[in-house]
Amino acid sequence: MTNFRDHAIKYGLLVLLATMIVFFSIAQPAFLSMINVFIILQSVSIVAILALGVTATLAVNGFDLSIGSTAAFSMMMASYVMIVFDGGTTAAILTALGVGVLVGLVNGFMTVQMRVPDLLATLGMMFLLLGLQLIPTQGRSIAAGMSLSGGETAPGKFTEAFLFLGRARLFDIIPVPVVIMLVLAVITYLFLERTRHGRVMYAIGSNERAAHLAGARVKFYRYVAYVMSGVYASIGGILLAARIGRGDVSSGNSLLMDGVAAALIGFAVLGAARPNAQGSAIGALLVGVLLNGLTMMNTPYYTQDFIKGLVLVAALMFTFGLSKKRG
Amino acid sequence: MGIQSDSIEISGIKKSFGTNTVLHDISLTVSGGEVLALMGANGAGKSTLVKILSGVYQADGGSISVNGQTSIIDTPQQARESGIVTVHQIINDGVVQDLTIAENLILDQLCDGRFPAFVNKGKLHERAAEVAKTIGLDLPLDTKVAELSQADKQLVAIARALSVKPRLLILDEPTSSLSEREALRLFDAVEQMRDQGVAIIYISHRMSDIRRLADRIAALREGRIVGLFEKPLDYDGAVHSMLGHAVGEVMHDYQSGEASRVVFRQVQLAEGSKPFDLDLKTGQIVALTGLLSSGCASVVESLFGMHEFASGTVMLDGAEWRAASPNQAIKDGVYMVQEDRGNNAIIPDFSIENNTSLPFLKSFSWLSFINRDREKARVKEVIDLTKVKYTDPTAEMSTLSGGNQQKVMVARWMLEECRVLLLNEPFQGVDISSRRQIGKLLRETAKDRVTIAVCTDVEEALEIADRIIVFNHNNLVGDHRIDQIDMPTLIKQIAAAPDADFTALSSSKTQETDIHA
Numbered sequence A: 001m002t003n004f005r006d007h008a009i010k011y012g013l014l015v016l017l018a019t020m021i022v023f024f025s026i027a028q029p030a031f032l033s034m035i036n037v038f039i040i041l042q043s044v045s046i047v048a049i050l051a052l053g054v055t056a057t058l059a060v061n062g063f064d065l066s067i068g069s070t071a072a073f074s075m076m077m078a079s080y081v082m083i084v085f086d087g088g089t090t091a092a093i094l095t096a097l098g099v100g101v102l103v104g105l106v107n108g109f110m111t112v113q114m115r116v117p118d119l120l121a122t123l124g125m126m127f128l129l130l131g132l133q134l135i136p137t138q139g140r141s142i143a144a145g146m147s148l149s150g151g152e153t154a155p156g157k158f159t160e161a162f163l164f165l166g167r168a169r170l171f172d173i174i175p176v177p178v179v180i181m182l183v184l185a186v187i188t189y190l191f192l193e194r195t196r197h198g199r200v201m202y203a204i205g206s207n208e209r210a211a212h213l214a215g216a217r218v219k220f221y222r223y224v225a226y227v228m229s230g231v232y233a234s235i236g237g238i239l240l241a242a243r244i245g246r247g248d249v250s251s252g253n254s255l256l257m258d259g260v261a262a263a264l265i266g267f268a269v270l271g272a273a274r275p276n277a278q279g280s281a282i283g284a285l286l287v288g289v290l291l292n293g294l295t296m297m298n299t300p301y302y303t304q305d306f307i308k309g310l311v312l313v314a315a316l317m318f319t320f321g322l323s324k325k326r327g
Numbered sequence B: 001m002g003i004q005s006d007s008i009e010i011s012g013i014k015k016s017f018g019t020n021t022v023l024h025d026i027s028l029t030v031s032g033g034e035v036l037a038l039m040g041a042n043g044a045g046k047s048t049l050v051k052i053l054s055g056v057y058q059a060d061g062g063s064i065s066v067n068g069q070t071s072i073i074d075t076p077q078q079a080r081e082s083g084i085v086t087v088h089q090i091i092n093d094g095v096v097q098d099l100t101i102a103e104n105l106i107l108d109q110l111c112d113g114r115f116p117a118f119v120n121k122g123k124l125h126e127r128a129a130e131v132a133k134t135i136g137l138d139l140p141l142d143t144k145v146a147e148l149s150q151a152d153k154q155l156v157a158i159a160r161a162l163s164v165k166p167r168l169l170i171l172d173e174p175t176s177s178l179s180e181r182e183a184l185r186l187f188d189a190v191e192q193m194r195d196q197g198v199a200i201i202y203i204s205h206r207m208s209d210i211r212r213l214a215d216r217i218a219a220l221r222e223g224r225i226v227g228l229f230e231k232p233l234d235y236d237g238a239v240h241s242m243l244g245h246a247v248g249e250v251m252h253d254y255q256s257g258e259a260s261r262v263v264f265r266q267v268q269l270a271e272g273s274k275p276f277d278l279d280l281k282t283g284q285i286v287a288l289t290g291l292l293s294s295g296c297a298s299v300v301e302s303l304f305g306m307h308e309f310a311s312g313t314v315m316l317d318g319a320e321w322r323a324a325s326p327n328q329a330i331k332d333g334v335y336m337v338q339e340d341r342g343n344n345a346i347i348p349d350f351s352i353e354n355n356t357s358l359p360f361l362k363s364f365s366w367l368s369f370i371n372r373d374r375e376k377a378r379v380k381e382v383i384d385l386t387k388v389k390y391t392d393p394t395a396e397m398s399t400l401s402g403g404n405q406q407k408v409m410v411a412r413w414m415l416e417e418c419r420v421l422l423l424n425e426p427f428q429g430v431d432i433s434s435r436r437q438i439g440k441l442l443r444e445t446a447k448d449r450v451t452i453a454v455c456t457d458v459e460e461a462l463e464i465a466d467r468i469i470v471f472n473h474n475n476l477v478g479d480h481r482i483d484q485i486d487m488p489t490l491i492k493q494i495a496a497a498p499d500a501d502f503t504a505l506s507s508s509k510t511q512e513t514d515i516h517a
Helices: A002-027 A034-059 A067-083 A088-113 A118-132 A160-167 A176-194 A196-206 A208-213 A218-244 A255-266 A277-296 A301-322 B046-053 B076-081 B101-105 B107-111 B121-134 B150-162 B180-195 B207-213 B235-243 B296-303 B326-331 B352-364 B372-385 B402-412 B432-448 B458-464 B487-495
Strands: B007-017 B020-031 B035-040 B061-066 B069-071 B084-087 B168-172 B199-203 B216-221 B224-229 B260-268 B276-281 B285-289 B311-316 B334-337 B420-424 B450-454 B467-472 B475-481
Touching (some): A002 A277, A002 A301, A034 A067, A034 A218, A034 A255, A067 A088, A067 A118, A067 A218, A088 A118, A088 A218, A160 A176, A160 A218, A176 A196, A176 A218, A176 A277, A196 A218, A218 A255, A255 A277, A255 A301, A277 A301, B020 B061, B035 B046, B046 B199, B101 B107, B101 B121, B101 B150, B121 B150, B121 B180, B150 B168, B180 B199, B180 B207, B199 B207, B216 B235, B224 B235, B260 B450, B276 B450, B276 B475, B285 B296, B296 B450, B326 B334, B352 B402, B372 B402, B402 B432, B432 B450, B458 B467, B458 B487, B467 B487, B475 B487
Parallel strands (some): B035 B199, B035 B216, B084 B168, B285 B450, B334 B420, B420 B450
Antiparallel strands (some): B007 B020, B061 B069, B260 B311, B467 B475
16 A cells, blocks of 8 residues: 555645635635635735745754744835835845845854754744834834834834735736735746755755765855745745735734744645745645635634644644655 | 573574565574674665565564564664664764764663653763663763764664674774774774674675785675675685676776866975875876875865865966865866765755755756756766666655765766866765765876865776875875885875874885875
């Protein structure tokens, strides 16, 4: 029955996804409506983008725990530029992306130059950013017309162009964040699977020393991975700010766990048993479908985290327990 | 404990994996107080047999009995209880890196509860010292094992195995990572165990080990015992039956080489060592030999940009040259087959194909996108050239035998034109027939490059080299042409104590270069 096992490993998660979709659409015909499909996609787009970023760090055998707080900090900085400085769309976006690059470089510096283990370095960065995002506004959320510490009213507002990123729909149906997510998924897939840079990143993740001795510039690639992760997180932050239209101090809270979970669930997609872009996107989708379907069937909201955890644990057992790589 | 004469009888052991029968019908008897050397090429079934004896695999048929009583050995635990202890080839399985030597030595006692919950450090060291003494292990006991050399780790693993006082001790290639001096210590320990009445199965590729230790030799080929030799031992006969064909001395013509390509000028390997000059020519294979940490490895590692020479300069094709990193060395056409391929060369998650192409992906890529068809085609060329036996190039490396893995690692560096090919212990864990094939290939392709191979094993060096250079304690002490080699001198140079007078030794007539004292 090894053949069955191989198939189970390879297609198990996709079969599960398909089964869920069939089940929910029978139980709730509205589930498969065009509108609901895009609601699901929109709900997972930001998480999927973060998952794609963390996939890059996982590929080099790193781990970025700071993605959630990078997204949150980027969101706050974009909002701050727009509301407090009245800086406009471009400045807000560039600031947020700059945050992503900078965080990635610092994470890279800590792990490569200072040799701090990845989990610890990025955990530290996570705390640092969670704290830092509160300082400019003394812990308050940022919204148009907020009063500043000097008593005056903030001059700026969220521009239409900025809000477009989070709220508009292409052809009146496809939400812009979904489009951005799909584009990033394709780019990340091509980069990791088809380019020599991606290949080298996987080589580093599998055996860093051997990759180095085969000529790979290990340090460079680790920086690249963390900068990718930081930038993707800040794109997530921009979309979040654009969707909710304010810089909300608490809205980035679940992003880290959801993003990491999606990337880890992705290990089990098509039996890859390694971080991969398509898997991370599908992992995010799987969680989104499950939560949306259960919500439509009136499952209480407070069970959501439990269900996500259940999917993650099952997927991990798929990957590691059934994989032929372990004797 | 007096001298018991245990007798361990292995009879009719069979083992198949799927349709592939690995062991046909193995019967052997080993008695306490003797060393049975087990010889066999890779794939002959040695490791399977060892795994069955140590309880890792279960035999499909046959039995193992100790002193006439059948032992059921289904788990490693049961093997240990029957008094069968194995030191495996892969050292890292035998030691816990993060613990100290002392903790490793008495790990079994720690685990089985012979120690109270709170371990008294003094007591622990006292018992560990006893264990260490059994094989003359002379290292500070509170050192972490991770900080030790491979050789010392090996000795710790062996000492640990001996701490349980086995009836049958199985040593699987114990000297493969030891220098000759360290091997001597191991031999003493093995002989000591034998004299205490332990039965020993000693598995090795190395004739020198076998000559020194074996009381009997069993030759294994294709899952069968094909020869059993008693004293007086016929070593050539044993090798003959193991290989199934005659091993004539591999003799090749001396190549004097063509153009000077790599020139060392007053290079010092370590602070305080004597600077040397050396002129290496294309078309020649140069073997560097010497004990472990004699400096041979530093020569190739420094050329490849892994370290720096302590002082001096290297000229490459007439220009002063130094690689700051392996990356740069490769760009400049200096390639290196690494020792210990599992840690230093193989990407375990990659297929055979992707492992091969890794250093030269650029040549199959356009705007960084890999052209997979070209990659496949080029990889196929080189792995066929190095005679890798594979069924599916997209399978993982672990599907290949050690010898074939090494052929892939050599193939990797045949993808592009090479100016200098460095090899560090290229025959580590490689069976004899693969070793022959690799050696032949190196000789056939040597023409337009400089080839420098580090071979601690002199026999390997003799097999491939035109010129053998001896290092001893970071000093160049000998330089021999293969066709004028004087073995006693060579051995003396390798084994000499570091403060010996090298000028006396190196004045042999085979000298090609001057050694600057």
